[in-house]
Amino acid sequence: MPAEMELALSLGDPSTKMSGVGGTAGSAAGGMRPSIGLKIGFCVGIQSGEEEEDDGGGRERSRGFPWAAQNKNLEISTAAVFDVNEAPSQEEAEEGATTSSPNSAASCFNNTEFTDGGRGSAAAAPAFTEPDRSLTWRASDEEENGGARKKLRLSKDQSAFLEESFKEHNTLNPKQKLLLAKQLNLRPRQVEVWFQNRRARTKLKQTEVDCEYLKRCCETLREENRRLQKELAELRALKASPPFFMQLPATTLSMCPACERVSSNSGSAGTSHPQPAMEKNRTLFPKPRIFPFARSPPAAVHHHSAAS
DNA sequence: TGGTGCAATACAGTTACCTCA
DNA sequence: CATGAGGTAACTGTATTGCAC
Numbered sequence: 001m002p003a004e005m006e007l008a009l010s011l012g013d014p015s016t017k018m019s020g021v022g023g024t025a026g027s028a029a030g031g032m033r034p035s036i037g038l039k040i041g042f043c044v045g046i047q048s049g050e051e052e053e054d055d056g057g058g059r060e061r062s063r064g065f066p067w068a069a070q071n072k073n074l075e076i077s078t079a080a081v082f083d084v085n086e087a088p089s090q091e092e093a094e095e096g097a098t099t100s101s102p103n104s105a106a107s108c109f110n111n112t113e114f115t116d117g118g119r120g121s122a123a124a125a126p127a128f129t130e131p132d133r134s135l136t137w138r139a140s141d142e143e144e145n146g147g148a149r150k151k152l153r154l155s156k157d158q159s160a161f162l163e164e165s166f167k168e169h170n171t172l173n174p175k176q177k178l179l180l181a182k183q184l185n186l187r188p189r190q191v192e193v194w195f196q197n198r199r200a201r202t203k204l205k206q207t208e209v210d211c212e213y214l215k216r217c218c219e220t221l222r223e224e225n226r227r228l229q230k231e232l233a234e235l236r237a238l239k240a241s242p243p244f245f246m247q248l249p250a251t252t253l254s255m256c257p258a259c260e261r262v263s264s265n266s267g268s269a270g271t272s273h274p275q276p277a278m279e280k281n282r283t284l285f286p287k288p289r290i291f292p293f294a295r296s297p298p299a300a301v302h303h304h305s306a307a308s
Numbered sequence: 309t310g311g312t313g314c315a316a317t318a319c320a321g322t323t324a325c326c327t328c329a
Numbered sequence: 330c331a332t333g334a335g336g337t338a339a340c341t342g343t344a345t346t347g348c349a350c
Binding site: 153171172174192196199200203 | 316320
């Protein structure tokens with residue numbers, strides 16, 4: 001599975017930390033559809049009655065998000081409103097329509113109550129700080145534009161909240177999505193899209209890191225190659241001008257790439273088909289194996305011990 | 309038990325919009 | 330003010346998985 005491959009590539013990007021955890025619980029292990037029975041509890045300032053769904057909630061804990069602490073209404077109102085076992089409210093009914101057709105453009109723009117609720121129903125909504133940019137909560141414009149898609153920039157607080165959630169696990173189950181949407185006063189589809197885009201960004205970042213690493217590997221190998229070519233040329237030159245002692249049994253010089261010491265090896269080299277030094281090296285010092293996707297090259301095994 | 313349809317979700321790629329230099 | 334680059338929300342298409350029948 002690609003996700004697992006990605007994990008293997010991880011160089012320690014903090015954002016991939018949860019991939020191991022969330023991935024196990026969600027898409028990586030069970031396939032694309034995250035199971036309800038996640039191993040990870042998810043409780044963002046809310047005492048949910050659904051904790052049995054969290055397998056005992058080993059990591060179940062209250063999240064100390066700024067506004068959750070500042071605004072107790074958030075916890076109260078959310079806990080009061082959010083009950084997955086309740087008959088769906090109008091909003092949830094719309095959510096049902098949304099999730100049943102996640103790709104429907106209409107699902108994103110037909111929710112006037114929700115989008116407007118960001119401003120209109122502030123009493124029940126979390127008291128987010130005023131967005132730093134005036135673009136947030138302009139969804140009502142969409143209605144005036146006849147459904148043309150408008151970009152709604154999330155506020156800093158909303159982004160921070162989503163980031164925190166993403167650190168916990170980079171995939172969402174439906175309950176978590178609903179809960180987040182409620183708390184952030186966003187549409188569930190927006191939360192879903194945000195997580196998708198966030199995963200894409202993480203992956204992109206990781207790819208860049210991998211690329212840099214491979215570049216360094218390549219440069220190192222290039223240098224090594226230059227060094228060996230030079231060494232080969234020197235040895236050939238040495239062979240081309242045989243001094244007087246060439247009457248003696250041939251001595252093969254070889255250099256250990258690990259300790260970079262030249263060692264002599266006299267003996268059978270003087271027989272019918274003397275093996276070039278580099279050819280011998282090839283057997284003495286097998287080509288280092290390259291693991292391009294490994295985070296760090298495998299520990300070098302010194303030939304003295306490896307040969308034994 | 310295997311096949312099929314459906315819903316839900318993930319991901320890659322793309323588009324559209326916004327911000328900023 | 331115009332503009333291009335970069336960031337990102339949102340969309341589209343496709344693949345995969347689990348479940349019901």
